[in-house]
Amino acid sequence: MGQTVGERDFRALWAGAGFSQFATRMTAVALPLLAVAHLHASPFQVGVLTTLSTLPFLLVGLPAGAIVDRVRQRRLLIWADLGRAGLVASVVVAALLGGARLIQLDLVAFGAGVLAVFFDVAQQSYVPQLLGRDGLVAGNTRLTATTSVAQIAGPAFAGLAVGLAGTSGTMLTIAAGFAVSAALLTRITAADTHREPAARRHLAREIREGLAYVSGEPLLRVIAISGSGYNFCCLILQSMVTVRFVAQLGMSTALASVYFSAGGAGGILGAMLARHLADRIGRYRLIWLALVATGPFALLTPLARAPSGLWLAAGGYFIVSAGAIASNVVQVSLRQEICPPELRGRMNATMRFVLWGSMPLGGLTGGVLGATVGVPAALWVGACGLVLSCLPLVVSQLRRPVTAAR
Secondary structure, three states: OOOOHHHHHHHHHHHHHHHHHHHHHHHHHHHHHHHHHOOOOOHHHHHHHHHHHHHHHHHOHHHHHHHHHHOOHHHHHHHHHHHHHHHHHHHHHHHHOOOOOHHHHHHHHHHHHHHHHHHHHHHHHHHHHHHOHHHHHHHHHHHHHHHHHHHHHHHHHHHHHHHHOHHHHHHHHHHHHHHHHHHHHOOOOOOOOOOOHHHOOOHHHHHHHHHHHHHHOHHHHHHHHHHHHHHHHHHHHHHHHHHHHHHHOOOOHHHHHHHHHHHHHHHHHHHHHHHHHHHHHOHHHHHHHHHHHHHHHHHHOOOOOOHHHHHHHHHHHHHHHHHHHHHHHHHHHHHHHHOOHHHHHHHHHHHHHHHHHHHHHHHHHHHHHHHHOOHHHHHHHHHHHHHHOOHHHHOOOOOOOOOOOO
């Protein structure tokens, strides 16, 4: 039996998202590795670089939702990828003209982060148009699994590329990934709908509507509170892991990238198990139980005190990521189900603002802690905080189902 138009369009979106996520994951690891290995950046400078890559979620996350609700979302996805390809390619040009500088890596990280905000919010808002409500869990499982595959391949390839191909080769590969994604997204044939100009209102009012919806919905509110703390602590860890492994323990960039790839492998496992676990123990219960059960394994990362300890840290990150992704697949699908279609962009942007807006603060905190009390202490703060961030979910009424949007 042939595929429906919606299924074919989703496959095009899925393929494009795969290349885009691969390039995004490469960028997230390659920029700090280039900064440490080639530009000899300090712990604080690496923290700033990490902060700038996620700061846009805090600065433009809320307006992005209102804009996504107004524009043609497929077109926005394509232009976001093309923009990131151009930004990354600028580093190649600089390298050919005499060498990239840390300030350029900072600017590329920030600019790519701005475009990532719009891409991610638009994608989450666009998926229901292609699949409908009944296909959301299956579709989000495939997208999340693909993201996890990219989290394995992207960091591993970034580590090898930085060590073997240098700045130009690494950045050229990333730019190509974004460009291929944009080309694949052009194959979607579904109507690229948008709100009519007459229906538009003040941007500030629409942003307030998104904030009010999230804060007034018990499920979304507790996920936002707990997830914000979880991501804050994750970025403390991730901002200092590269410094710890490469600068302090003397690992190669390729070996250090094993840690991030292990997280991607755990994410694949979590995505594969999410639907089965949700059916067995309940979707609402899985959201909090997956995080509570796996969070303590983050404590294995600061225990790595020699190159051989990488495998212990990577194993812990594998388990932590499996739990986080299993929880994420279910909660994203529930968010899309319960939210009215006209609010999806603003709801997704508001959630991104709260959930990801804490990440630049975590990256900066990691840099400050690494420069003041030391990198090992910063890793302990991040790991312990990650475990404690799950408490709001444990004491919440998350077990009680909420009413889907009518």
